[in-house]
Amino acid sequence: MPAIRHPVITYSGIGQKVEYDDPDSTLLDCSIANQIPHLHECGGNGRCSTCRIRVLEGASNLSHRTQKEQQMAEFRRWDPSVRLACQCFAKGDVTIERLVWTSSEINKLQLETVPDGVAEERAIAILFCDIRNFTKMAVENNTFDMAHVLNRFYTIIGDPILLNNGVIYQYIGDEIVGLFGISGGTREKNCRDAARAALGMYYAIEQLNHMELVDFDLEIKTGIGINFGRAFIGHLGHPKHKQLAVVGDPINTASRIQNFNKEVNSRILISQSVYKSVPEGTFKIGNEYKTRFAGHEHESQLYELKGFQEMDIQLELQHSLDYIFSNKERFADKFYQRVFEKAPEVRALFKKNMKDQGRLLTHMLGGIVYSMSRPEHLESGLAFLGKSHARYGVTREHYPVVLSSMMETIEEELGDHSRPYLLKAWNQVLIYVTDEMKKYAS
Ligand code: HEM
Ligand code: FES
Numbered sequence: 001m002p003a004i005r006h007p008v009i010t011y012s013g014i015g016q017k018v019e020y021d022d023p024d025s026t027l028l029d030c031s032i033a034n035q036i037p038h039l040h041e042c043g044g045n046g047r048c049s050t051c052r053i054r055v056l057e058g059a060s061n062l063s064h065r066t067q068k069e070q071q072m073a074e075f076r077r078w079d080p081s082v083r084l085a086c087q088c089f090a091k092g093d094v095t096i097e098r099l100v101w102t103s104s105e106i107n108k109l110q111l112e113t114v115p116d117g118v119a120e121e122r123a124i125a126i127l128f129c130d131i132r133n134f135t136k137m138a139v140e141n142n143t144f145d146m147a148h149v150l151n152r153f154y155t156i157i158g159d160p161i162l163l164n165n166g167v168i169y170q171y172i173g174d175e176i177v178g179l180f181g182i183s184g185g186t187r188e189k190n191c192r193d194a195a196r197a198a199l200g201m202y203y204a205i206e207q208l209n210h211m212e213l214v215d216f217d218l219e220i221k222t223g224i225g226i227n228f229g230r231a232f233i234g235h236l237g238h239p240k241h242k243q244l245a246v247v248g249d250p251i252n253t254a255s256r257i258q259n260f261n262k263e264v265n266s267r268i269l270i271s272q273s274v275y276k277s278v279p280e281g282t283f284k285i286g287n288e289y290k291t292r293f294a295g296h297e298h299e300s301q302l303y304e305l306k307g308f309q310e311m312d313i314q315l316e317l318q319h320s321l322d323y324i325f326s327n328k329e330r331f332a333d334k335f336y337q338r339v340f341e342k343a344p345e346v347r348a349l350f351k352k353n354m355k356d357q358g359r360l361l362t363h364m365l366g367g368i369v370y371s372m373s374r375p376e377h378l379e380s381g382l383a384f385l386g387k388s389h390a391r392y393g394v395t396r397e398h399y400p401v402v403l404s405s406m407m408e409t410i411e412e413e414l415g416d417h418s419r420p421y422l423l424k425a426w427n428q429v430l431i432y433v434t435d436e437m438k439k440y441a442s
Pocket of ligand 2 (some may be wrong): 039040041042050052085086
């Protein structure tokens with residue numbers, strides 16, 4: 001009898017070919033079974049769109065769109081080559097390309113919800129961050145490699161926007177503008193996200209000053225202004241070159257609030273509309289100011305943002321991510337070593353390449369920190385992970401072993417940066433993650 005030939009899935013980009021030997025598995029299942037990193041924030045529920053692929057060859061060998069996928073494709077104006085890997089099955093050979101590579105790219109998907117050719121009014125939080133004299137300083141100081149410094153600077157101030165579900169609207173010289181809530185979210189969440197991003201930027205710059213720039217006798221100063229209000233958003237411009245445009249008084253006011261930092265020598269100022277968006281006592285506030293901006297009839301009340309009154313888990317996690325994952329391979333090695341020492345029988349459950357497994361684990365942990373700013377998908381994502389772990393033979397008893405091994409590894413990797421608050425935040429989130437996964441274990 002001739003051997004059955006299974007369809008072959010080719011992953012362009014990495015040039016990997018894998019056999020699709022289970023007709024009941026989706027293309028996403030196929031990636032996971034073959035240790036190919038493939039984002040799937042909602043856990044294959046057709047809701048998050050992060051598993052999207054472009055079909056380069058063999059589109060007719062895929063199952064038709066499910067109703068969920070059809071609705072998403074219409075809403076986001078996809079062409080027929082874009083498919084959801086968690087919603088399609090292969091009947092023959094296909095070549096695909098994964099379209100979202102990292103968690104930090106996910107926020108950009110919000111732009112698909114912005115209307116094309118017209119502007120729509122949406123309530124958003126707007127953050128302006130100005131790095132005083134930074135490029136000037138870098139140009140004048142020829143000890144720096146300019147490209148390196150600029151890239152580092154954009155990463156440092158851009159990351160907190162992305163980690164908090166914000167979209168980077170533009171970079172103008174030494175200034176970056178972030179938008180929070182362009183595809184929805186409550187007023188409170190969008191303002192909290194923007195405030196957390198501002199504090200993250202401030203801490204990152206402080207760290208840069210104390211660690212990397214201290215030898216150069218340089219100090220970077222930031223000025224951040226946040227406002228909340230209704231602005232007009234659309235993809236506008238020449239038909240051949242449309243770009244995201246955001247216009248309205250709240251935008252101009254955010255820019256002026258940022259500028260006002262210079263007058264009072266503050267670092268982060270928020271408007272009254274931001275202040276009022278969260279329950280009283282959420283923010284730690286310093287000085288308060290009154291000023292009248294050009295074109296406004298009334299005085300504006302501004303508040304100096306110093307932090308959150310209570311520990312903000314997300315801020316703590318975001319703050320520590322760079323230290324914990326400064327060497328992901330080392331983290332994974334140490335972690336698995338601990339797990340196998342504590343529970344030697346677990347070793348046999350790992351059938352595949354441990355190096356790739358380590359990469360998938362750290363990728364997933366980083367992704368969880370990112371997806372905390374989009375909590376609507378977190379629970380279903382963890383349910384999916386919990387179910388797959390039950391299939392791998394993982395039982396309830398294994399979870400505490402992993403939890404303690406992970407906490408010990410985190411503490412070790414944090415080294416001098418370890419603080420009780422930070423460890424408490426990680427412990428809290430890992431308890432949540434393992435509790436959710438455990439629900440599906442025997
Ligand atoms: C914080 C909780 C955990 C996270 C974030 C996590 C993450 C992952 C990820 C991302 C994968 C890759 C495959 C997939 O996505 O399904 C995986 C596979 C796996 N995990 Fe976990 N895991 C956790 C807990 C555990 C526990 C408690 C055990 C048992 C001791 C375990 C054992 C395994 C095994 C056996 C595999 C499959 C490896 C293979 O097929 O060779 N994991 N895990
Ligand atoms: S839409 Fe496929 S994983 Fe979320």
